[in-house]
Amino acid sequence: MNRTFASANVLFFSIRIRRMKNKNGLRTAHLFLSLSLLTAFLASCQPAAATPDTNVALTAAFETAVAQISQNNQPTETPVPADTPIPTATAPRTPPALPGTYQTSLLKPADMPRTYVADTCQYLKNKWDSTKSAPGTVVMVIMYHGINKGDASGNDVTTGEHKKIMNDLFESGFQAITMQQMADFMYDNAKIPPRSVLLIVDDRHFAEYFNDHWRPFYEQWGWHVINGYIGIDERTDLWAENAALSAEGWVDYQAHGYIHNVPISEGSTDEFITSEMQGAINSLQKYMNKTPIAYIWPGGGFSRRAVEIGPTLGYKLGFTVNQRGPVMYNWVPQADSVNDDNPLAIPEVPAGNPLMTLPRYWSPNARGEIDTVRNIGDEATAYAEQNKATELEYYDIVCAPTLGPIP
Secondary structure, three states: OHHHHHHHHHHHHHHHHHHHHHHHOHHHHHHHHHHHHHHHHHHHHOOOOOOOOHHHHHHHHHHHHHHHHHHHOOOOOOOOOOOOOOOOOOOOOOOOOOOOOOOOOOOOOOOEEEOOOOOHHHHHHHHHOOOOOOOOOEEEEEEEOOEEOOOOOOOOEEHHHHHHHHHHHHHOOOEEOOHHHHHHHHHHOOOOOOEEEEEEEEOOOOHHHHHHHOHHHHHHHOOOEEEEEOOOOOOHHHHHHHHHHHHHOOEEEEEOOOOOOOOOOOOOOHHHHHHHHHHHHHHHHHHHOOOOOEEEOHHHOOOHHHHHHHHHOOOOEEEOOOOOOOEEOOEEEEOOOOOOOOOOOOOOHHHOOHHHOEOOEEHHHHHHHHHHHHHHHHHHHHHHHHOHHHHHHHHHHHHHHHHOOOO
């Protein structure tokens, strides 16, 4: 009878398994079948007298199995991944086109401004550095040959005309600078007065000349004067007088050749060029304990080869007799060729270095050019301000990663 009951139970559970299989899947059915067969087998093997209530046992087994199945089939929560911020793509910045070099109708058409700073980023940094000269700072270079107490002829001016030049410069806001200041400005845009004048006296003079014509302006305004001194080793008395003035500090002696009376030209040999330029250095070092940094070309003569040799000897600046206009940082008026606008001027562009071929106004013409120089400076200032935002944007994109921010 137990076996019959067991068989019936197997049949009963088989039917239940099929139904559960449909609900819970194959895995659940297998587990329930195994449990049911085991229960039936154990029940059939027990003696009749010791067999407990089979229905109770099967019911308990069934409930246990169902509970186990239910527990195993509880859905498991899937962890939600944390939000990862997506980096925002940075669009590359395109540098703006830089404006052209400042041009002016106040120069003669053939006297075009030339630049000489090859590194655009360094130029912009120097230009807009607030510790340096502001854009539009201008230098008027004036050449004096002679100042006569009587009548004047040629390139000379009278004492009265000289005083008028100086007073007009001062009243127009100009201040005189030294050659070292000039070099620092032209190379690095070092700070100088916004309207500066460089006063250059050519040739040798006795101390009386400087005491009469230049000392009063040094004592009144602190104005220095540059003397292009001829280096030939003669007239020790003249050397002694000028050495004493050099020691005072307000007469700034620079080189004006050695024998001086033979101008350098394209036909000059390297030996002659070197003897003229180095000979002037040797004499100034010997008598004045001074090494010049500027070469005032004797007779205004120069050549491409001389312009190349000069810097190797230590010269930073060179001055012609060409009346082209004033100069600014990275801005020097020059001509490509001989032209009708200035037929006596040697063209500077073929020499290849604007810093060694700077123009000068002649003293007889100086007063009439003061307003021109002042207006050029004002125009250049306005042009720079007009283009400031563009140049600073260019610098920020192209230059700042290498040179850093502009002070």
